[in-house]
Amino acid sequence: MESQQGPRSVEQAVAEADLGELHGRYRPAVGADIAIVVCCVALGLVLLAAAGAAGAVVAMGVGVLALGAVGAWVTWRKANTWRHLYTGGTLTVDHRGTVTSLVTWHDIAHVRYWTRVVNLGTAYAEVPQCRLDLAGGEVVDLAKPRYQELPELVAFVDQQVSALVLPRRLDELRTTGVVTFGPVTLMDEGVRWRELLVPWGGITRIEFGKTRLKIWTGGRSPVVSQLLSALPDRTVLTHLIAHWPELRQASEGSDPPVTPSEPGRESRP
Secondary structure, rough: OOOOOOOOOOHHHHHHHOOOOEEEEOOOHHHHHHHHHHHHHHHHHHHHHHHHOOHHHHHHHHHHHHHHHHHHHHHHHHHHHEEEEEEEEEEEEEOOOOOEEEEEEHHHHEEEEEEEEEEEEOOEHHHHHHEEEEEEEEEEEEOOOOOOOHHHHHHHHHHHHHHHHHHHHHHHHHHHHEEEOOOOOOOOOEEOOEEEEHHHHHHEEEOOOOOOOEEEOOOOOOOOEEEHOOOOOOHHHHHHHHHHHHHHOOOOOOOOOOOOOOOOOEEEO
């Protein structure tokens, strides 16, 4: 799980945790930060140039320049902070090249990813989100800081973790006959959502959108509309729904599919 040890280099951390091969290095997006710094510096210079003998304006200009200097330092540190992805886990490296946190895929209990829609007044912005729930109770938010390549980063993490989670879920299914994903439970009778049970035979459409899971039974409105942020292991859930008949009919000695694929926007049981 996230490292609380003393300073370590990337090479030391990778060797100690046996993280395997490097997949990619990702740096937080700093475009907005740079724009803010430039605006502060420009405003400070304008105030100083127009101040003349006005001490209050000079002080204000100096203060704005100081704020810009602090912002530049923070932006520099942020720009030199990296997240490394490996075949066996992920770590973060600060501006000094020191590992500040380390997580292996085995440390992760659940992956949650969805899209947050932000109302900007005249338009809407879609912001990808991804949260890793660690087995120890900690949470790693991959959307903070914001990575420009977040969709690629999330896809790789989800693929690695889902490959480990799916066999555990299949064992749970064989043992109990039900599998629970937060407010959604899959069982022989159908899909239970809160207090509602939707029989498999009555389901006409299942859609995994950007923000919600929706299930229809023939009407115009879905009978199930659940925010994806509350659903753990979305890829595994989608895989089990798509293969439910085969999984339930499989004998104890058979090997059902154990490699989940990225879910499409729509599936049918």
